Amino acid sequence: MRTTLRRVQANADEPHRVVIIGSGFAGLFAARRLARAPVSVTVVDQTMHHLFQPLLYQVATGILSEGEIAPATRDVLRRQANASVILGRVTGIDLEARTVTSRAIDRELVTSYDSLIVAAGAGSSYFGHDEFATHAPGLKTVDDALELRGRIFGAFEMAEIENDPQARPAWLSFVIVGAGATGVEMAGQIAELAHKTLRSDFRHINPADARILLVDAGPRVLPQFDERLSHKAADHLRQIGVEIHLNVRVTGVDQSGIDLVTEDAEHQRIEARTKVWAAGVQASSLGALLADAAGVPLDRGGRVPVMPNCSLSGRPEVFVVGDMMSLRDLPGVAEVALQSGRHAAGEIERRLAGGTAPAPFRYRDLGMLASISKNFAVAELGPIRIWGLAGWLLWLFVHLTFLTGFKNRISTLFHWAVSFIGRGRAERTTTVRESLVPVPGDDQLHRG
Numbered sequence: 370m371r372t373t374l375r376r377v378q379a380n381a382d383e384p385h386r387v388v389i390i391g392s393g394f395a396g397l398f399a400a401r402r403l404a405r406a407p408v409s410v411t412v413v414d415q416t417m418h419h420l421f422q423p424l425l426y427q428v429a430t431g432i433l434s435e436g437e438i439a440p441a442t443r444d445v446l447r448r449q450a451n452a453s454v455i456l457g458r459v460t461g462i463d464l465e466a467r468t469v470t471s472r473a474i475d476r477e478l479v480t481s482y483d484s485l486i487v488a489a490g491a492g493s494s495y496f497g498h499d500e501f502a503t504h505a506p507g508l509k510t511v512d513d514a515l516e517l518r519g520r521i522f523g524a525f526e527m528a529e530i531e532n533d534p535q536a537r538p539a540w541l542s543f544v545i546v547g548a549g550a551t552g553v554e555m556a557g558q559i560a561e562l563a564h565k566t567l568r569s570d571f572r573h574i575n576p577a578d579a580r581i582l583l584v585d586a587g588p589r590v591l592p593q594f595d596e597r598l599s600h601k602a603a604d605h606l607r608q609i610g611v612e613i614h615l616n617v618r619v620t621g622v623d624q625s626g627i628d629l630v631t632e633d634a635e636h637q638r639i640e641a642r643t644k645v646w647a648a649g650v651q652a653s654s655l656g657a658l659l660a661d662a663a664g665v666p667l668d669r670g671g672r673v674p675v676m677p678n679c680s681l682s683g684r685p686e687v688f689v690v691g692d693m694m695s696l697r698d699l700p701g702v703a704e705v706a707l708q709s710g711r712h713a714a715g716e717i718e719r720r721l722a723g724g725t726a727p728a729p730f731r732y733r734d735l736g737m738l739a740s741i742s743k744n745f746a747v748a749e750l751g752p753i754r755i756w757g758l759a760g761w762l763l764w765l766f767v768h769l770t771f772l773t774g775f776k777n778r779i780s781t782l783f784h785w786a787v788s789f790i791g792r793g794r795a796e797r798t799t800t801v802r803e804s805l806v807p808v809p810g811d812d813q814l815h816r817g
């Protein structure tokens with residue numbers, strides 16, 4: 370394989386060069402904040418899109434298409450003349466030479482910066498059991514969502530053609546590990562699929578026989594929310610047919626099921642072909658590289674401790690923002706990401722204008738929302754607690770407002786109408802490659 374090394378050279382009359390790693394919430398909002406600044410902005414990402422992660426579960430369960438929640442970054446920034454976009458996975462950051470090395474297929478690119486914003490986000494954490502990932506994919510990327518869509522709809526298909534009545538229940542069992550917002554949303558949507566969308570579609574199985582199990586090591590669902598909302602959410606999940614298993618730890622995941630241990634040290638085995646991992650988060654491995662260079666230890670989630678203005682200790686020209694940043698216990702949520710991205714960009718602009726004293730990042734908490742099923746969501750906005758239909762209407766409004774791109778909002782609204790007014794799912798298509806069907810007796814996954 371031939372590797373081409375190209376260096377983006379510094380040039381005397383070139384404006385201040387800002388490189389942003391990551392086109393997620395933090396990276397994109399940082400780039401946009403710099404639209405009118407006297408800088409050149411280069412956004413490097415391993416994907417070609419900006420992903421609206423909070424709606425990934427709707428792609429996985431056939432409500433939305435991937436394009437609706439992941440517009441091309443290049444398209445989003447097309448009118449921002451000072452911004453360019455580079456496809457590539459960042460493999461190295463040289464803080465001394467002030468360069469970022471990225472790779473796309475056989476091309477290696479070294480890009481120089483004057484200021485760097487690192488916003489590479491986080492992936493799933495299997496708490497030291499990465500082998501679980503094969504059979505229990507996480508939900509962090511478009512690839513994950515499409516893989517899960519194939520597995521979920523594929524499991525109903527396999528149940529339909531399964532001749533052995535003993536083997537059929539495992540195809541109709543879905544285990545979601547992790548009862549935070551993502552787990553709860555996935556469980557709610559699979560329950561709606563089984564009980565509503567697929568109700569009349571099969572001839573040999575009744576999709577409503579499906580078991581949807583939500584398991585968590587903690588004592589309640591939605592632990593980030595107020596306890597009352599947790600209980601409301603749990604009650605609603607049970608009403609729509611989700612089994613909730615709390616205070617249980619996952620000890621094994623394989624092709625045909627999952628092993629658990631309860632708080633009384635009792636071992637349990639659940640036969641389930643489809644598993645979803647929504648339990649843990651681990652910041653990008655680029656964090657370790659930066660923490661090493663700055664001589665600071667990573668926190669438990671692999672996040673990089675930063676100075677109050679989001680810059681790296683001893684490196685005022687480098688900022689770490691969003692899910693990679695460890696600052697005052699701020700949670701890994703979209704609002705923290707976009708506000709910290711904007712803040713870092715503002716710091717760069719302010720410095721270029723002659724400002725010297727760093728301005729600390731102040732987070733404006735806008736609250737939390739989780740949608741469980743059609744017409745039911747919980748919302749926590751400061752002291753205000755909202756649930757049920759009112760929560761769901763608020764959820765609808767907020768998500769529509771925050772989606773990137775007018776075209777996406779229109780088509781998303783249409784698909785929501787299909788799903789929420791009717792019971793259909795417009796996006797059930799999977800490719801043969803995405804329909805990952807585990808082959809009995811083979812521990813590997815068979816693709817197509």
Ligand SMILES: Cc1cc2nc3c(=O)[nH]c(=O)nc-3n(C[C@H](O)[C@H](O)[C@H](O)COP(=O)(O)OP(=O)(O)OC[C@H]3O[C@@H](n4cnc5c(N)ncnc54)[C@H](O)[C@@H]3O)c2cc1C
Nearest residue numbers: 391393394395415422423459489490691692701702703706
């Ligand atoms: C399923 C799910 C549901 C969620 N729901 C909610 C919710 O309801 N409300 C809420 O507030 N938050 C929610 N979140 C959290 C929220 O989405 C994140 O906090 C937010 O996306 C973090 O933004 P970020 O820019 O830091 O990282 P990301 O959005 O993850 O973006 C990181 C970017 O960096 C790129 N990247 C990573 N490594 C490299 C590399 N080495 N080289 C080049 N590019 C790289 C990635 O491709 C990605 O584009 C949810 C997250 C998930 C996964």
